Amino acid sequence: MRRRPVLWGLAALALLFLLGPILxxxxxxxxxxxxxxxxxxxxxxxxxxxxxxxxxxxDALRTSLLVAGGATLLALLIGVPxxxxxxRYRFPGRKAIETLFLSPVIVPELVLGFALFQQxxxxxxxxxxxxxxxxxxxxxxxYAVRVTGASLAMSDPALEEAARGLGAGPVRAxxxxxxxxxxxxxxxxxxxxxxxxxxxxxxxxxLTGPGMSTLPVEMLRYVEFSFDPVVAAVSTLLLGITVVVAxxxxxxxxxxxxxxx
Amino acid sequence: MTPVVQLKAVTREFAGTAAVREVxxxxxxxxFVALLGPSGCGKTTTLRMIAGYLQPTSGTILLExxxxxxxxxxxxxIGMVFQSYALFPHMTVAKNVAFGxxxxxxxxxxxRTRVHEALDLVGLAHLADxxxxxxxxxxxxxxxxxxxxxxxxxxxxxDEPLSNLDARLRVQMRxxxxxxxxxxxxxxxxxTHDQEEALELADSMVILDRxxxxxxxxxREVFRAPRTRFVAEFLGYENFLDLPGRGRIxxxxxxxxxxxxDAAPPAGGESVTGTVAAVRFRGTDCVVTVDVGGxxxxxxTTNDSxxxxxxxxxxxxxxRAISLTGTDSVPGDGGQGTxxxxxQQESPA
Ligand SMILES: Nc1ncnc2c1ncn2[C@@H]1O[C@H](COP(=O)(O)OP(=O)(O)OP(=O)(O)O)[C@@H](O)[C@H]1O
Ligand SMILES: [Mg+2]
Numbered sequence: 001m002r003r004r005p006v007l008w009g010l011a012a013l014a015l016l017f018l019l020g021p022i023l024x025x026x027x028x029x030x031x032x033x034x035x036x037x038x039x040x041x042x043x044x045x046x047x048x049x050x051x052x053x054x055x056x057x058x059d060a061l062r063t064s065l066l067v068a069g070g071a072t073l074l075a076l077l078i079g080v081p082x083x084x085x086x087x088r089y090r091f092p093g094r095k096a097i098e099t100l101f102l103s104p105v106i107v108p109e110l111v112l113g114f115a116l117f118q119q120x121x122x123x124x125x126x127x128x129x130x131x132x133x134x135x136x137x138x139x140x141x142x143y144a145v146r147v148t149g150a151s152l153a154m155s156d157p158a159l160e161e162a163a164r165g166l167g168a169g170p171v172r173a174x175x176x177x178x179x180x181x182x183x184x185x186x187x188x189x190x191x192x193x194x195x196x197x198x199x200x201x202x203x204x205x206x207l208t209g210p211g212m213s214t215l216p217v218e219m220l221r222y223v224e225f226s227f228d229p230v231v232a233a234v235s236t237l238l239l240g241i242t243v244v245v246a247x248x249x250x251x252x253x254x255x256x257x258x259x260x261x
Numbered sequence: 262m263t264p265v266v267q268l269k270a271v272t273r274e275f276a277g278t279a280a281v282r283e284v285x286x287x288x289x290x291x292x293f294v295a296l297l298g299p300s301g302c303g304k305t306t307t308l309r310m311i312a313g314y315l316q317p318t319s320g321t322i323l324l325e326x327x328x329x330x331x332x333x334x335x336x337x338x339i340g341m342v343f344q345s346y347a348l349f350p351h352m353t354v355a356k357n358v359a360f361g362x363x364x365x366x367x368x369x370x371x372x373r374t375r376v377h378e379a380l381d382l383v384g385l386a387h388l389a390d391x392x393x394x395x396x397x398x399x400x401x402x403x404x405x406x407x408x409x410x411x412x413x414x415x416x417x418x419x420d421e422p423l424s425n426l427d428a429r430l431r432v433q434m435r436x437x438x439x440x441x442x443x444x445x446x447x448x449x450x451x452x453t454h455d456q457e458e459a460l461e462l463a464d465s466m467v468i469l470d471r472x473x474x475x476x477x478x479x480x481r482e483v484f485r486a487p488r489t490r491f492v493a494e495f496l497g498y499e500n501f502l503d504l505p506g507r508g509r510i511x512x513x514x515x516x517x518x519x520x521x522x523d524a525a526p527p528a529g530g531e532s533v534t535g536t537v538a539a540v541r542f543r544g545t546d547c548v549v550t551v552d553v554g555g556x557x558x559x560x561x562t563t564n565d566s567x568x569x570x571x572x573x574x575x576x577x578x579x580x581r582a583i584s585l586t587g588t589d590s591v592p593g594d595g596g597q598g599t600x601x602x603x604x605q606q607e608s609p610a
Contacts, residue, residue: 158347161314164334165341166412167364173335176360180351 022239029232036229047233057234060218063129067204067214068197071136072190078137079144080186084178086145087152088160101145104138112138113206121207128209135207139200140193147192151185191249195242263326264289265416265448266311271320273306280306282472283320288416288450288465293442295463295480296452299495303472304452308418311450313337325415335364340409341418344425346401348393354380354404355389361412379411380404382441399430406438410447417442417449423458435461456496460484468492475587487511488587500558501585502577504531509585514548516581517560522572530578533558537571551575 024038029047031040051057079101086098104112113135120131159181163173204214213221215234223231266288273281281303288294296304309315311322313334322330329337340361349357355376362372380386383403393401402422409417422438423431439462442449453459459466460480467477476483476492487493490501490509498511520527522534535553542565549567551558553575560575567573 155350156345156347158343158345159349161312161334162341162343162347162349162408163360164314165312165337165339166361166408167335168360169333169335172364177349181349183351 025232026236026239028229029236031229031232033229035227036232040229047229048237050228051230051233051237054230056213056218056222057215060213060215063132063212064198064215066129067132067136068194070133071140071197072193074133074137075140075144075193076148076186076189079141079189080148080182083145083149083152087149088157098145102142105142109139109200109202110206113203116203117206121209128207128212131207132204132212132214135203136197136200139203140197143192143196144189147189148182148185151182151188155181187249187252191245195245262290264323265292265325266450267321267323267326268307268311269321269323271307271310271317271322273303273310273315274318279318279472281310281317284469284472284474286467286474286477288448290448291446292465293439293449293451293463294465294467295459296450296467296469297454297456297459297495298469299454301471302469304454304469305420306472307469308341308420308450308452311416312339312341312418338415339418340412340414340416342402342405342409342420342422344421346393346405346425348401348404348408350393353390353392354385354396357393357404358408358411361408361414365412367412375411379407382410382444383407383437398426399434402426402434403437406441410441410445413447415448417447419449419451421452421454423453423455431458438462468495486583488585490585492587493583493585498583502533502553502556502558504533504577507531507582507584510577510582511585512577512582514559515561516578517558518576518578519549519551519560519562519564519567520574520576522574524574527576529580530576531582532574532576534572534574537567537569537573539569540567549573 027040028036028038030043030045031037032042032044032046033040082097082101086094086101116131116135116138120126120134121128126134159177160173163177164170168176199216200214201216201220204217205220208214208217215238219231219234264287266286268284268286271281271284271286272279284303284307286294286307296307298304306315310317311324313329313332313336317330320330321328324332324337324339349360352360358376358379359372362375367375376389377386380389383406385400385403385407388396388400388404393404396404402425406422419438423434426434435458441447442462451459451462463480465477466480466483468475468483470491476488483492484496487496487498490511493501493511498513500512500514500517501509502512503509520532533553535551535558537549538552538557539550541548541550546561546563547565547567549560549562551560551573558575
């Protein structure tokens with residue numbers, strides 16, 4: 001602190017800037033008042049009760065969890081084998097395929113969402129839930145490929161050969177060696193994918209239909225016409241869940257591992 | 262006795278270019294063979310074909326008498342030590358060593374004793390529960406060796422196993438490797454580009470040049486009688502001379518006598534005249550570079566009165582000169598008859 005006061009001062013400011021609004025939200029969620037105001041006139045848990053009683057939020061939460069879980073699973077099922085092929089084999093068009101898997105990151109999400117909306121929901125008449133699942137899978141694929149790819153790239157390609165030489169067939173070499181070596185990468189990719197999907201708004205906004213909405217979209221709709229602290233209560237709950245997920249991930253694989261990849 | 266490994270006219274091409282050409286190789290039980298040659302000559306490619314990681318373009322590979330050319334690695338009964346060691350990072354040392362035994366369905370109780378035996382052999386029994394990342398380079402090397410031999414494979418394959426170790430450890434591990442090979446009697450093929458390593462370890466040396474075997478035999482034999490200039494140069498010979506009536510010879514600098522330029526040619530050898538081009542003082546003696554009609558010849562002498570420009574006569578005792586009878590197989594090899602000595606200043610091994 002004493003050595004570089006300017007640096008530390010800037011860091012503290014940045015932290016305050018990032019965390020400030022979030023920290024202000026928590027007391028508002030516990031307000032006993034009827035509107036969003038700071039400081040709150042008194043403390044109560046009534047907005048939490050109301051949030052948990054509000055059926056559209058509960059439905060949206062179920063959809064969000066379903067979509068996040070399903071899309072993460074699908075993205076890993078497609079992304080992990082794709083990563084293996086991209087990392088381990090040299091073939092013509094390899095670079096092109098890699099670029100293809102990473103491209104959703106470059107395309108603006110609203111554009112991606114609109115394209116999928118047109119194709120999936122208008123042309124193919126797929127349901128909102130189906131469209132959400134497909135859309136989020138596309139959104140998450142780059143994470144699955146990138147993060148697992150990084151963990152694979154760091155491992156020695158001779159590992160599988162060593163296993164084969166020691167008598168393991170290709171399948172056993174994969175399950176005993178390659179997969180365990182990739183596990184931290186897969187866990188990291190899952191966490192990142194779950195959170196990315198769960199928090200997504202732009203894509204979901206275009207792919208949700210009547211009676212089918214994700215939690216962030218539903219929250220957005222709610223604040224459009226309402227000023228009570230219900231959304232603050234939901235946000236506080238989500239914050240709590242995120243912190244728990246982060247702590248569990250830290251315990252499982254270590255944060256430096258997740259974010260150095 | 263059936264050879265443990267036999268290669269018959271094995272060729273491997275990459276995109277139409279042969280990395281290994283028509284290689285014949287026979288390794289008998291208990292033999293320690295070194296594949297030696299400069300970078301890119303096809304050593305690793307040959308070893309990987311024996312292990313089954315690469316398929317030959319043509320030719321046959323026999324392992325213990327059976328055609329193994331198309332067998333996958335897991336059915337070849339080989340043990341390989343990789344240059345990077347390739348230890349499984351998510352397993353302990355003991356689990357690494359046990360892996361090959363598990364794959365071969367050895368009963369659990371037996372696995373435990375054999376893992377212990379293998380680790381004992383390399384002197385690492387006390388580190389059985391460590392992870393590979395917690396070991397030094399030399400220790401990892403030993404674990405890799407223990408893992409490769411624990412399942413008692415027919416042949417142990419080593420691809421430059423010592424190249425990642427520092428110089429002192431490398432010399433020490435050479436002795437270890439030799440002891441372990443002698444104690445287990447395992448058949449081994451070692452790939453190296455370090456001729457000293459090959460001379461010290463192997464009882465048969467195979468020298469490769471651009472994918473071809475150019476000479477093989479006992480290291481001492483090959484060292485005493487290199488057939489071609491390529492082999493001689495690779496083994497550290499520096500002087501190459503074309504003598505009328507004797508063809509091309511090579512001779513060590515310490516065997517060349519520097520005599521007065523007007524001295525009578527002594528019997529029992531050839532003599533040539535030339536001019537001193539450079540003198541390098543080494544303390545007890547000097548290394549002089551003598552220009553003999555455009556060819557540079559190195560000689561050691563205790564005569565410290567020689568200066569650049571001095572005319573001298575060189576005496577080459579016949580019993581020390583080695584005739585290079587073979588020609589380097591592939592045309593276009595480094596300047597026939599023009600010795601490239603100027604950049605090879607260290608004395609031969
Ligand atoms: N997978 C590959 N694709 C294309 N060419 C290859 C491949 N593997 C090897 N080669 C080529 O084959 C030749 C022999 O390579 P190899 O790795 O066997 O050499 P080496 O004797 O082991 O050399 P070093 O001492 O540098 O390890 C080289 O010219 C190399 O470029
Ligand atoms: Mg090599």
